[in-house]
Amino acid sequence: MKTAVSNRIKKAKSQIAFEAFGYCIITLVSLFCIFPLVLIVSGSLTENSILMREGYKLWPAEFSTSAYKQLFEYPEGIIAAYSNTIVITIVGTALGLWFITMTGYVLQRKDFRYRGKISFLIYFPTIFSGGLVPWYMMLSKYLHFTNSWWARVFPLLMTPFLIILMRTFISTSVPGEIIESAKIDGAGDFKIYYAIVLPVIGPALATVGLFLALAYWNDWYNTSLFITKKSMYSLQYYLYDMLNSARFAQEMGIYTGDIQLPTESIKMAMVVVVTGPIIFLYPFVQRYFVTGITVGSVKG
Amino acid sequence: MSRPERMQGGAAVQSALPRKKGFLDELKRNKILFVMLIPTFVYFLLNSYMPMVGIYFAFTRYNFRDGLFGSPFVGLENFKFLYKSGKLFSLTANTIGYNVAFILIANILQVAMAIILSRLSSKLFKRITQSIIFLPYFVSYVILNVIVYNIFNYEVGFLNGLLTRFGMEPYNAYGEPGIWRYLMVIFYVWKNLGYGMVVYLATITGISNDLYEAAEIDGANVIQQIRYITIPLLFPTFVILLMFALGRIMRGQFDLFYQVIGNNGVLYEVTDILDTFVFRTLKQDFDVGMSTSAGLFQSIVGFFIITTVNALIKRKDEAYALF
Amino acid sequence: MTRKILCALLAIMMVLLTGASALAADDMSKKVDITMWMTGSSSPRDFDLVASELSKKFEQDLNCTLNFNLFNDSNSSQRMTLMLSSGEPIDLIYSANYLGYANFAHRGAYMPLEDILPEVVPDLWNYVSEEFWEAVKVDGHIYMIPCMWPEYVPYGFLWREDLRKQYDLPVPVDFETIEAYMAGIKANCPDMQVTGELVSTYNPLGTHFTTWELLDGKYQWADYRVPYGLYIDYADPTKVLNWWESDEFREDMKMFKRWADAGYWSKSALATTETKTDAFQAGKIACDLGYNSPSGYANLVATLKNSHPDWEIGWLPFYRMKKLATPNDATQNGFSIPITAENPERALKVLEKLILDKDYFRLSQYGIEGVHYTVSEEGFYEYVGDAASSAFPREGSRLWGTRNTEFMLYPEETGKILTELNEEFSHYTYPNIWTGFDEDYTAYQAERAAVMNVQTQYLPAIQAGLVEDVDKAIDEFIQKMYDAGLETVRKGYTEQWLAYVERKGIQKTVIAE
Structure with missing residues (x-):
């Protein structure tokens, strides 16, 4: 006592x-x-x-506040970048989550013979890549992604890390016996996925979804390679383009003529406008971290 | 996955199957599962595997007229610029050194922050600080560099403003390469602290409360609970994050180094990594062969490191091995 | 099984990657899409509007649509390589010496045009001078339609004239007076930084600190872009001298060290994130040691008239200091047709319209008349509204490669300054002996890369005077350069230059004092 x-x-x-x-x-x-x-x-x-x-x-x-006034004198560009980035982020995250959960589900199915090999094939590109040029050729010449929304959606759909994360989560939160008995009851593989697995992996969807959404939201690189139409610029690229045009002109000694380069305070105002609203996003996602997740190895 | 699972459910299911059949039988039996893999299969095929054909670029003197297989084969000629520089070893060492520092320090701090945050009781405080810690992740390194320059600039920088106000000598940070070794780590941590913290926080939330309650009844204090429950349960997460980070150990944080160090050659000795070196070399005359050969070099060394580490881990405890 | 699938995929990939397009005669009844690329980020707001107007016109006249694009220029060499090697449909691409025109040409990125030009676009063929066609040749082929607008692009010393008057400082005319001016600013304006010099990566000279540009006023070199620390004297181009190892180079660097110690530029100058233009217009710096081109100066005068009506500025073009002016290179600006272009002939016709048809020219360069600009009675360019808020500023499409003197419009003030300066230069203009020379470094690419890397690491600090001991720093720099293969690179370069001089029959020149 x-x-x-x-x-x-x-x-x-x-x-x-x-x-x-x-x-x-x-x-x-x-x-x-x-x-x-x-x-x-x-x-x-x-x-x-x-x-x-x-x-x-x-x-x-x-x-x-003159920097903000100047920025919002012609807000069309920023508004377009904002709205298309929101749409791309939602579409990309949804598609990515769908594919990643399906893959995670298949790879944790113990009666699927190739799960180990396929897991390794998914991990392998983390180490080896063909480099920028052939990848660019693939996307621009064969898939015709130049100035296409796909250029912004496709490259970020999934990563090996997120797939392995999802697979481990499903295997720890959905016991194999449940899947087996569902099979015995005559449920199809796809039905098990959407009726049994999907409903119980909320936290994993939140975490993986957050990472996917961040990647889409922060992306400027794919825009820089494939997008030239200003109306299709991603938000971060819109900012990047503004910051780098001045730097390039300076380094290369290029004469920019009548084209006004943004001043220092306008650049900073742009950063605030692009980044600021995000502060409201994270607390929103935070609420979904009710139960945790664990991660495992590639082997399966 | 770990051994116990394989022994239980897995073995039972597998023994019920017909013995040793080929790919087609598996395809027939699990065709829905195969169909569900199609998007991923297509993605990795198009995004990763088909472009790997381009590794052959590393061995050609590329010209636009003849393309990939028509350009003359030149053997290892494209790798020459790497070893000719006389810096290959120091560049590789810098790349690996920085990455190890980034991985270890960032992960330790992320774990620490996640543990501390999970233990605080004020929900509002947690929510606000988490968002603040996450915020730098949205600030690109281009911007960070503007800030860094304005802090360390000799004449009107923030730091020297403070120093002179307190009657101290101004500090010439851009003339002191040594200090940048630490600054780069600080910048990296600043930006990535929140991101990694999320994974650990999510894992901690998943730890059953029963464990802590039992420990409390046994008289364990907070530190002991963390030491004997939280940390061991975070360890697998740490290992997998580590292994994924190791897979990219030869690829530096290009953006960080390129933006923050830029053209300041005085700092290159301590801050040059393979990616910045290659980028600088090819910035004015991009060469497909040289660019690919540098990437291949990074892949091969990276592959060697990851397989070695994996083998070492496997020998210790197979459950933690990546493949 | 998996292996078989992989093999099949590889085979498909190989076929796809090696496929090349064939050149077929242009059938004008077939409607095509011409894709055109220029360098330049941050396109003006009405860029797409102007592009679609142009496209409509082309649809009527040439039965083709024009797809008019800007590619981001912060990493242009890589970007151009990607676009040109991927084989995506591009019919016209901006090319220029500073974007590695010759290097791309050597490696087969562009289509040789000498056979189809006279036939397909005879007007354009006649419009470009024979000298220019000759000068853009690489390995004997024409790969570029050069811009014929004659331009001088000297560096010069830019300063705040109002401050000079206020503090009664000497008028900058040579290094001595420039130094005196800077000393005067330093003494009188404690909250200003005298000058905002920085690191530049200008091609093909390699990375350098911009103080170097000032030396253009001292040396009568054949061209300021001679790399690897070599020196070619305009008066006697048959010799290639070793500048970096001369005493003069050391003196120059010691002068910069003296200026750095006097605090004329920031101790953190190597890392600066501010452009000189921005700093100058914000009133942070009082002068610029290497301000480029008469057009730049004329524009700045116009800009400042709006933003700082109480300021006055002065510009000392270095041509005036050395009494030697040379017109720009033929390859300064132009357009090329990629080897993979699907409609090269139609593309040439499009280009011909853009250069030689007044309506096309004005629309593409200045936007829609009445919406973006108007022409005054005296024939000057006038903004609708002002330059800063224009939705399509003058030359907002970055079509530097199609400029044509006949149709070009200038704002009144700009035009006046340009005319005056060009008139002055004409008194001591000598032929550009440099134009037409291009270095082919495929044979020593690895050494060149190594040498350029050493230069990037060590040279800017020396030129910025941010080293403790200039002599020691130079010794170390030179040593590292030799270790990296300087000798091979210099040898390769010198041989090519001398062969060029002989082929062109370039003689010694006497330059009047």
């Missing part, structure tokens, strides 16, 4: 001490993470010539 009480007090004490320590550490780390972002926001709200001369401060040296 006595020991139980003292145990509980000890637990409470250690818990309190740990939490206090935890709050401090997490606060410090959050400050470290947010500090550069504060500089960006402050930079975007500083008059450009002051920004160039005095550098970035935590608080604008001379407050000005």
